Amino acid sequence: MKFLTMKEAVPYIYSSLLKAKPFQQEENDALTRAPHLTKELLHTLDLIPSSDKVILVTGSKGKGSTSRMMAAILRKMGLKVGLFTSPHLINYNERIRVNGKAISDEAFLTYLNSHGSTIDNITASIENPQHYLGPTGILLSIALAHFQSEATDINVIEIGRGGTYDDTNVLENNWAVVSKVMEEHLGFLGHSLEDIIRHKVGIVKECTKYAVIGKQSEEALEMMRELLSESAAFWGEEYMPSNVSASLSGSTFTLQTMFSRYEDLSLPLLGSFQVENAALAIQACETVIGRGLPSDLLKEALRELRWPGRLEVVADNPTVVLDGSINRVSAAYLKEILPLVDSKKVVTIIAVPSNKDYEGVIKVCSEFSDVLIVTTPDNSHKTFPADALEVARKYQAGAMEVGLLSEAVELVQTFEPTLIFIVGTQSMIGSAKEIWKDSLMDIG
Structure with a gap:
């Protein structure tokens, strides 16, 4: 079958998963995921970098x-950078970028059509009915084909879920x-924080030369230390931000790393957690480059950053x-906005899927x-909680409960708010971006 439009192509990417769903009696990645199928796909297509x-x-x-910050910084250092992330906000293509520009429909469909017979042969060979060729694996094959065609110097690959059994983890990674790691995807990744951490640090393999660990809870940090070699760079020891200040235009901070000290860094993203992410990204980029980063280029990269929906x-x-x-931990950061704007009357519109921490948010x-x-x-293809209004009350x-975001946005304008929060899953943010007519195909 030849796909002519993205609307035709995307359901095909999920077809193997949907076929396996009825046979999956337990939500356990160790039982249901089959990354060896992705490895076979990439190996057959000669796409493993x-x-x-x-x-x-x-x-x-x-x-x-x-991931986005690392890609932007490495690009500013002169590298051509592939970026693979999920989910998307508006267009499926947003998941695959080279130097910030999303893959075109034409290129996406060309790669998928050329991979189709291999994908079909692999899915036809599956013997365990619980197993499937993952959507992430199929999408990764398209991304790697695109990166190969574009001759990228380095590729930043965001893990889909967990680590050990994720389709992206079939790649060898330096x-x-x-x-930050916390309890999430319980069932899929286990039943405790320790189980989840074991999944996450599963991306540190024998081939891995450098591991950089972000800010963690004391409990998570202790577990990671037991699992990782002393060569890992940990937040608070090998690198640490200081002098953090915030305004509506973003944050400024100083950062001491393994290789250098950077003064007066400016980040046009709100939330103290973004400073944590930036510190992690900068330290990781240092390990890639092998030295401290030119301060002027780093500052320029950070000033130009754009990462929607955060x-x-x-x-x-x-x-x-x-x-x-x-989840409730992320939602707590919304409070940081209140002193920076007129918050006399705050209206919050929420749409969190039923399998997430909707009550916490x-x-x-x-x-x-x-x-x-x-x-x-x-x-959105996600399922939302039937008891959301009951929980809210x-x-x-x-x-109140309003059927769709567009209707909710129209309603809240009549309340004359000074501040409107739109909070929830990425498809919610995508719907909001469409309301405010914001294209995300090229984020620089």
Whole structure:
């Protein structure tokens, strides 16, 4: 079958997974995932890059931002950089970029069509009905074909879920980067923080020369130390930011790393967590380059950064902030915005899927919101909780439910708010970006 449009192509990418779903009695990646199928796909297509071209990035929070920052910094250092992330906000193509520019429909379809017979042969050979050729693996084959065609110098690959059993982890990687890890995807990754950490640090393999670990809880840090060699660079020891200050235009900070000290760095992204991500990205880039980074180029890279949907201000009067929080820890960072803007009347619109911490997000947002609205994105394949309004009214008696985000945005304007938060899953942020007519195909 030849695919002529993205609308035809995307369902095909998920077809193997959907076929296996009815046979998966337990949500356990160790039982259901089959990364060896992805390895077979990449090997057959001769797409496996050398380890000195691969950086794998995992974590529970901040891995996407850290990946984007690393790609921007390495590009500014003169490298041609491939970037593979998920999920997308508006266009599926956003998951695959070279020097910030998303792959075109034409290129995407060309690669998928050329891989189709190999994909079909592999899926036809699957014997265990629980197993599937993962969407991430198929998409990775398209990304690596694109990176190969574009002759990238290095590729930043964000892990999809976990680490050990993720389709991206079939790649040999000189560098492993681990952002903050906390309890998430319980069942898929195990039943404790220790289980999750073992999955995450599974991206540190024998071929890995450098591991850089982001800021962690004391409990997580202790576990990681037991699992990783002393050669790993840890937040708070080998590198550490200081003198952090924030305004509505972003954050400034100083950073001491293994190789250098950088004064007066400016980051046009809101939230103290973005300083944590930037520190991790900078330290990781130092290990790639092998020395301290030119301060002027680093500052330029950070100033130009754009990463949508992370405490992103998209409008004024009233101020509108988009944030992809899907758990209570991430939602807590929204409070950092309040002193920076007119927050006399805060309206928060929330859409968190039923398999995420929707109650936690609702609870945290109820603490600073005058009006709380639960809704769903205008376009999403995810399932949203039937009891979202019931949960919201536990914390705010006047909470409301509106069918779609576009309808909720229209309604809240009548309340004359000074600040609007739009919070939730990436498809929610994508719907908001469409409302504010923002293209994400080239983010520089």
